Amino acid sequence: MKKRILSLLLFVFSAFLWGQSKNDTEKVGLKGKVKSVEITLYQAFEENGSVKKKAPLEQGIYDEFRLNQFRLLHRLGAIKHFVDFLGQIIPCYITYNQDGNITTLVAYPKTDREYHKSFQYKENQIIKQQTHDSEGTILEITSYEYDSQNRLTKEVFENKRNDGGVIWKYRYNDKNQITESDYYDIDGTWMGKEIYEYENGNLARKITRNDNGQPFVTASYTYNSEQKLIRIDFEAKNNFTHLSTFTYNENYLSEEKMLIGNDNGILTKYNNNQEITSQITLSTNEEIIFQYTYDDKENWITMTTFEFGKPSRIVERKIAYYP
Template sequence: MKKTIIILILIGFSTYSCSNSSSLSKRKNDISDYGLNGKVKSLKSEVFSLIQQKDTFRIGNKENSSGLDRNITIEFNQDGKLDFEKEYYANGKLINEVLYTYDKDNKLINRKEIDNYGKGSFYDNEFLYNSKDSITKWIMSNNDFKRIHKIKRDDKNRPVKMEIFQNDTIVYVYKIEYDKYDNIISEKEFKSKDIPIKIIDRTFNEYHLKSKEKVVEYNTWDTLVYESHFFYNSDRNLTLEKHNIENDSSLTEIKNSYYENGKLKESVSKPIGSSYFVITVEKFNKKGDLIEHSRIPSDESPKEIWEYKYKYDYKDNWIEKINFKDNKPLRIIKRSIQYYE
């Protein structure tokens, strides 16, 4: 499991919200995490090939999952929390599944990950809570493995430290610090008790929006130090990010524009400081769905453009997406969505 995911889980499972320091503070439930609207009961997604026929195309055979386009079935409970996720091959064989169990107060107490590909390995994730319904211990285990995450919280119930034990030995430590406005200003990651791996320091503007982030990574052979700077418009939307700044001539510049409804309209990423680079442009519709992704090399290599066309249901959830590359049809994803109401 990626260590960054551990930090997100540590913060995300807390009932405490860290102001604007994290998008997790805006989290509603699992339904919103999937970008869905309404009281969704279930979602079934299937991927099919598209076959070009003169000026049109037809739907071909079912395909295996590709990137974010997946053959999955998901069910939610009435509180918008996940009951299970299952992913399938094109032939219908189950690849993997994740099962969720809640207590009488609808708190997640177990998340079981089952890999049905190969030997059918699994991981059980058990969660224990304090009197304020925030996680204080997370136990990950299977038949041959056990790892315990102990989470310390301050008097505001904010997560401030996590120690990860394996075979009664500390293998990782994570520390979080806040400013007086509850913004996360520091994240520190250590191997064992005190061997630094990564340190992140942040500053925020008067609106509690992240304005600067400095990252120090301690690798085996060297230490990487880089910064990111963030700039906003009068609506407090991020309009410019200078990312991974190593010096004045080595960085990535990301420029964003927005619709009147506040949804992201276009994002342009341009590396600076290299003789060869690729500009990435992403365009979105007013619903927030990606409609175009393009790669523009700095040399004479051809530009690549992926386009996406959607059909929506009465809740404004897309139920059909057609993928094109350089005007040629690639695949179609069909989604069947059921609602409680």
């Protein structure tokens, strides 16, 4: 039953829980009135002292399996900023409306994994998201409902591939903070609950309970005197433990350390644009270096990664702007 719950949790990943006020361009750090973004990845190599690119790659920074693992941990409460940053880097073409929200996305174009997403809004709130394949066959539909205070109260995810899905219902306190979310199978069978506890106005704990009412995941949050998140302790019923710590340079996140078990983990470093500059695998001390070039809006348009001192990947972003 637990595996069934975890698979359902993967289907619905609500960004509103961790940043409801931002539009989609702000969530990914884009500046200016962005109209569209095209992302292409290439394998890189060095020749005569210059970094050059080979044919385009068909997958992103992370493969889908690993990305889904990270998304599940995030959904359960283990926030990872490096996943928010690197997880968006896949071969794709994205369009935005003038409010800065996504209207269409074509992922993995011209491959056997190609899929399309479309997004519908009402008064700047998303009300429907639909996924279809390259031939137009609908694969997934997610619909959203809000109350009179514009708070998300219900999500319905329908998996058209197998007639499965999940329903989420949300409740809030008088401070408009989410306090509970119940999730159901698409047939209405109750599957479990997420409970949110607050201290001094900050989220202190997130507890996920299974259909027996027993907690199987608990995430606890610690803040500094400036109310910035500095630590997440994550523990699952199967003795899986996970620790994340965050270090700041004034108002900017500068380091994020993720530890799984005793010595396995990743140290990620950021610049003041909140772009990754380095990732170190702690168990091996192997480091990936990230270098960027920028357009006149200060959005990065190329990212080059270096592993073992040699170029490994080039990411290009073609960004178009509204006049």
